[in-house]
Structure formats: structure tokens, C-alpha cells
Amino acid sequence: MAKVKFQLEIGGEKVRTLEQLREHFDIFEGMEYVKNGKLVKWLKSRGEDELAETVSALDPQGTDCPKKLCCALGIAFNELKYQQLLQIKRGEEERRKVDEKRKRIIEAEKTRQQEENAQREKIKRGEEERRKAEEEKAKFWSDRIHGRHRSFLFAHRFP
Numbered sequence: 001m002a003k004v005k006f007q008l009e010i011g012g013e014k015v016r017t018l019e020q021l022r023e024h025f026d027i028f029e030g031m032e033y034v035k036n037g038k039l040v041k042w043l044k045s046r047g048e049d050e051l052a053e054t055v056s057a058l059d060p061q062g063t064d065c066p067k068k069l070c071c072a073l074g075i076a077f078n079e080l081k082y083q084q085l086l087q088i089k090r091g092e093e094e095r096r097k098v099d100e101k102r103k104r105i106i107e108a109e110k111t112r113q114q115e116e117n118a119q120r121e122k123i124k125r126g127e128e129e130r131r132k133a134e135e136e137k138a139k140f141w142s143d144r145i146h147g148r149h150r151s152f153l154f155a156h157r158f159p
Contacts, residue, residue, distance in 0.1 A: 005045045008033060018048060018073075025075050027066050027082060028089060034069060035060040 007014040011024035033039035034055060043052035054072045058065050070077035 006042065008038065008042050018043075018046065018051075022073060022075055025070075025073065027070070027085070030069055030073075031060065031066055034058055034065065 007016055008021065010021060010029050011026045013020065013024040015021045015024055030039065040052045040056045043055060051072060055069065058068055066082060067077045067079070
């Protein structure tokens with residue numbers, strides 16, 4: 001059975017070879033591919049079975065996994081730079097979470113205002129209907145008192 005080759009996207013580039021992977025390697029993207037198993041499949045599709053076994057043995061949750069991954073791929077690992085990038089990524093994730101929360105709050109406020117406006121309109125329509133009914137009632141009684149009611153007129157015209 002022929003191996004199906006596919007590309008990985010690393011550092012904004014579609015890589016086809018191990019050399020290209022090393023050249024454009026991004027530790028966070030690489031770790032994501034370790035977690036979802038795509039890196040192992042990609043390596044196997046390129047005949048890098050021994051390297052694929054090494055990568056599949058890594059614990060993606062382990063704190064030393066990024067270092068071990070770089071070592072397995074023959075890429076220099078700078079712990080200080082990695083920690084700085086990790087802090088930046090965490091800050092970006094935190095900002096994203098805050099932005100999402102802010103958007104949810106804004107949407108909830110818009111929904112609340114829309115519901116409040118709809119309730120005001122409903123009350124306003126109800127008050128308008130009540131006012132019209134009271135006016136009709138007052139007119140009816142006024143006509144009755146002043147003798148302008150139809151039934152009263154008909155009663156006197158046709159005894």
C-alpha cells in the first residue's frame with residue numbers, strides 16, 4: 001500500500017521535507033501536531049519511522065516535551081526564548097479570553113436593552129389601548145347623558 005503524503009503548515013509555510021520542517025519550525029505549532037498525532041503520521045508518510053516512534057513516545061503534557069521534540073528533530077532549543085514565547089502566548093490567550101468575555105457582556109447588554117425596549121413598547125401600546133378604551137367609554141357615557149346615543153335616538157323616533 002502506497003503511503004499518502006500530505007503537507008504540514010509550519011511557520012506559515014507548507015512543508016514537504018524534514019529539512020523544510022527544520023527550517024520553518026515553530027515550537028507551538030510543532031507541539032500541536034504532536035498532540036493531534038499529525039506529526040507522527042507526516043513523519044511515517046516520509047519514511048521516517050524511527051523518528052516517528054521517538055515523537056509518538058513523547059508526552060505532550062510533559063514540561064520537557066518541547067525540548068525533547070526539538071532534540072529529536074535536530075533543532076536547537078533555547079529554554080529562555082521558549083519561556084519568553086510561552087509568556088507572550090499566555091498573554092495573548094488571556095487577552096483573547098478577556099475580549100471574548102467583553103463581547104459576551106456587550107451582547108448580553110444589547111439583548112437586555114432590546115428586551116427592555118420591547119417591554120416599554122408593549123407597556124406603551126397597552127397604555128394607549130387603555131386610554132383609547134377610556135376615551136370611548138367616556139364618549140359613550142357623554143353621548144348617553146347628552147342624548148346623543150343611537151339607541152336613545154331610535155327609541156324616540158320610532159315609538
